[in-house]
Amino acid sequence: MSAIIEIDRLSFRYPGAERDSLRNVCLTIEEGDFVAVIGGNGSGKTTLCKTLNGLVPHYWEGDFAGEVRVDGVDTYESSVASLSSTVGYVYQDFQNQLVRPRVRDEVEFGPTNFGMADYAERAQQAMEMLGIAHLADRFVWQLSGGQAHLTALASVLAMRPRIIVVDEPVAEVDPAGAHALYERLTELNQVHGITVIVIEHHAEFIAQYAKSVVLMDDGAPVWHLPAPQAAARAAELASHGIPAPQIVAACEGLDLAAAPRTVDEAAAVLRTAGARQRDSWAADAAAGSASQPTVAGTNPASTEGDTHRPVAVASAVSHGYRSVAGDLLPVLSGVDLTIRAGDRVALVGGNGAGKSTLMRLLCGLQVPRGGSVTLDGIDTKKSSATKLAEHAAYLFQRPEQMFLKDSIRADVRLFPAGRGRDEADALVDRVLDRVRLSDFADRDGRTLSGGQQRRATLAIGLAMTPSLLLADEPTASLDVASRDSVIAMLDELSGAIAAAVVATHDMHLVAEWATRVIVLGGGGVLADVTPLELFSSDSLLEGAHVVPPQITALGRALGIEPAPLSVSQWREAVALADASEPVEVRA
Amino acid sequence: MSRKTRDVLSVEWVKLELIRTAYATRGGLFAKMDPRMVISWYLILAVVPWLTHDLVTIIALFGLTAVSAALARVGPLVLGLFLIGFVTDFAYAFGAAWVFGGDHETALALVEITLKLATVSLASIAAFVSLDPEELSTGLLAWKAPELLAFGVSYGYRMMPILFEEFGTVFTGLRLRSPQGPRGFLGLRALWRWGTWAVQAFYPIFLNTAKSVRTTVESLETRGFTAAQGRNLRIAQLRIGALDVAVVAATLVAVVGAFELGALVTIA
Structure with missing residues (x-):
């Protein structure tokens, strides 16, 4: 192997910035490597990757010092256009990368611009390599998130680059889609010898797919190590905002020094080490002593005596949309569902299963074509969406769509002040304090970090004092730490609202927050179960297009009954056979 | 009061109509043609109405573009907006003639310009609805x-x-x-x-x-x-085919016919 990227004493400062974004970076990447670049927000990961295709310093003209050689070419002497045939770049917000109306046009765009006569052949080949040839004539806005991501990847692949950079691939697609993308990247890496560089927050993907890991901190690499060695430095990674994968934490919980890459590896290690279920676990779990919310019992609303009051009822609901061709595309048919006070519902299901549609119907934003929805005793057809907003708050998937004013405070205040609520300002202060955004109250929501933006939308929803809170993918595109803070926030807030419904692909959210999971598929409700029941049934998991959290999959692989939903439950559930356990004492 | 999901005259409908119009998903005669020929076709019909003051010729040209719009399968949104503009223009023409004390000749002159504008509008609608x-x-x-x-x-x-x-x-x-x-x-x-x-x-x-x-x-x-x-x-x-040539030739023949008709028949 030879070095394809050589970076020597590189420093870079964006124009107008007060400090360097990259500081004295020295890094070598071998051809054929699969590199994960990790590090906290603002550590310079993205800037580093943008030096590879010359966007830094040719597009972003700042103070540039040092040398970057890509495939032997000094990027400072070259140009973005000519470097782009060597380096392909897929953005985090890849939807904005798609500039042509149809998939085929999009994939042909690069080769055509560079005047390559075989552009059609290249595009076809790139689409076939990624298994999206059947989508060639689709409009790009008809694609699901995962399909759009593959299209963006195909469009850079059509240039036949030797290096592909993917910025946070997991951010905007569901876990099944993310795994599919990583499988494709692995194939490109192994079969076609393309060097792959990913910017990644999620330790489980790094452990499973990457060959080497670069840890960035404050504008410089801390180290560049082979993946197994990197994974073994769990504590160091955690201090940089990358918590260890659950399977590594599981081994650590049993004082095993192992860094398994996959659930199967972890199961094998643990079996050899003699891990088994504690005798007390089944009884503990049944008694609900686990740190998990079980059923509505833990919800403060129950003390008010209105537990199980129906908040929203859908009866025989059918709904669909018109397509561009004019046909009616059915999304839901004959759905019966009751959301009761105290419920924490997770709606899961593949793309297009009707999660968002159902939520829009439940909050009265739309009315069903067939059947009826009753919200707080009001038939949504008999009232207006503006009136129903007093009963249900719907949080859009993209937070910035909810920032209508120039500060968070004004956004939170808009509803309670406009509806003449008493002491609206006190309510706003209380809500902002609750989501810990008081210090940022006067900033525009768009300038906040991803996690703060989500919490701001939660504040907007809470200030509407609804009976029912609905949130669309509240943890999508968040790094692990922000995601955990949003889950914790949702957990704390459940007392303020009667019931909450969350549409999500995030199984950590389902495992750690939900009390009830509704699986949508085939136009109806496939199952209405607890998170544990969902994760215990292979057929349900498949129908819902979800991947259980590693810890639950590991628990099942080891025959733990019931399987743990979180690492803290794992600690309560599992012990090593030779550890001094009260089991022997009991005998 | 009862809300229901509407398939027309809703925000969703407007969005779908815009997409259908922009990407010519309804097909139609001109959608199959070479874009250069469609633009040429449009330019012919955009210019000729201004070369005459003969009302019969103008009405014939208007008829020609109306048939073209039908062949181009123009959607209800664009057609509806066009009709609103067309009808209010006519009402305005008569209203203005009446308020400012004009006679039927003033009204006729205003009708003529309205018809010319309508002809050009229909031609551009037919052309641009068909071009993705x-x-x-x-x-x-x-x-x-x-x-x-x-x-x-x-x-x-x-x-x-x-x-x-x-x-x-x-x-x-x-x-x-x-x-x-x-x-x-x-x-x-x-x-x-x-x-x-x-x-x-x-x-x-x-x-x-x-x-x-x-x-x-x-x-x-x-x-x-x-x-x-x-x-x-x-x-x-791009390829210019038989259909392209045939459509433009037929249009030219029809335009010449409209002028001939204007020379033969006179009203007013």
Whole structure:
């Protein structure tokens, strides 16, 4: 192997910035490597990757010092256009990368611009390599998130680059889609010898797919190590905002020094080490002593005596949309569902299963074509969406769509002040304090970090004092730490609202927050179960297009009954056979 | 009061109609043609009405473009907007003639100009409804238009449904969360509120779009857009076939026929 990227004493400062974004970076990447670049927000990961295709310093003209050689070419002497045939770049917000109306046009765009006569052949080949040839004539806005991501990847692949950079691939697609993308990247890496560089927050993907890991901190690499060695430095990674994968934490919980890459590896290690279920676990779990919310019992609303009051009822609901061709595309048919006070519902299901549609119907934003929805005793057809907003708050998937004013405070205040609520300002202060955004109250929501933006939308929803809170993918595109803070926030807030419904692909959210999971598929409700029941049934998991959290999959692989939903439950559930356990004492 | 999901005259319908119109998904005669020939066809019909004052000729030309619009399968939204404009123009012509003390000749002169405008409008509707943005931009390229203009056309169309969707979402947010109030006389106050929200919706949209466009611009750079060596490849995709020649020839014959008819028949 030879070095394809050589970076020597590189420093870079964006124009107008007060400090360097990259500081004295020295890094070598071998051809054929699969590199994960990790590090906290603002550590310079993205800037580093943008030096590879010359966007830094040719597009972003700042103070540039040092040398970057890509495939032997000094990027400072070259140009973005000519470097782009060597380096392909897929953005985090890849939807904005798609500039042509149809998939085929999009994939042909690069080769055509560079005047390559075989552009059609290249595009076809790139689409076939990624298994999206059947989508060639689709409009790009008809694609699901995962399909759009593959299209963006195909469009850079059509240039036949030797290096592909993917910025946070997991951010905007569901876990099944993310795994599919990583499988494709692995194939490109192994079969076609393309060097792959990913910017990644999620330790489980790094452990499973990457060959080497670069840890960035404050504008410089801390180290560049082979993946197994990197994974073994769990504590160091955690201090940089990358918590260890659950399977590594599981081994650590049993004082095993192992860094398994996959659930199967972890199961094998643990079996050899003699891990088994504690005798007390089944009884503990049944008694609900686990740190998990079980059923509505833990919800403060129950003390008010209105537990199980129906908040929203859908009866025989059918709904669909018109397509561009004019046909009616059915999304839901004959759905019966009751959301009761105290419920924490997770709606899961593949793309297009009707999660968002159902939520829009439940909050009265739309009315069903067939059947009826009753919200707080009001038939949504008999009232207006503006009136129903007093009963249900719907949080859009993209937070910035909810920032209508120039500060968070004004956004939170808009509803309670406009509806003449008493002491609206006190309510706003209380809500902002609750989501810990008081210090940022006067900033525009768009300038906040991803996690703060989500919490701001939660504040907007809470200030509407609804009976029912609905949130669309509240943890999508968040790094692990922000995601955990949003889950914790949702957990704390459940007392303020009667019931909450969350549409999500995030199984950590389902495992750690939900009390009830509704699986949508085939136009109806496939199952209405607890998170544990969902994760215990292979057929349900498949129908819902979800991947259980590693810890639950590991628990099942080891025959733990019931399987743990979180690492803290794992600690309560599992012990090593030779550890001094009260089991022997009991005998 | 009872709400129901409407398939026409709703926001969703407008969005779908815009997409159908922009991408010529209904097909139609001109959608199968070479974009250069469609533009030529349009230019013929955009110019000839101004070469005559003969009302019969103008009516015949109007009939020709009306048939073309039908063959182009123009959708209800665009056709409806056209008809509203057309009818109010006529009403205005007669109203103006009457208020300013004109006689039937004044009215006829105003009708003539209205018909000419309507003819040109129908021709442009028929042509541009049939051209999808890719064809239009390639056609423009073939005629030595700058790459930037050609790309702008295509990218503008691409952004349209996205911006429309974004507008719908932000407007819904404003509608649900803003202060409500009485509807007022004839719903005027409600209408005023809606107008205010429609304007206010642009603030978040601008900021949200500005953020996303940065990625787009960088990505264009990396994909050789400014290298711009693709002009010939794109133009090579165009083919002028028998249908193109036949349609333009038939149109020319019909135009000549309209002028002949004007010479033979006289009214007023």
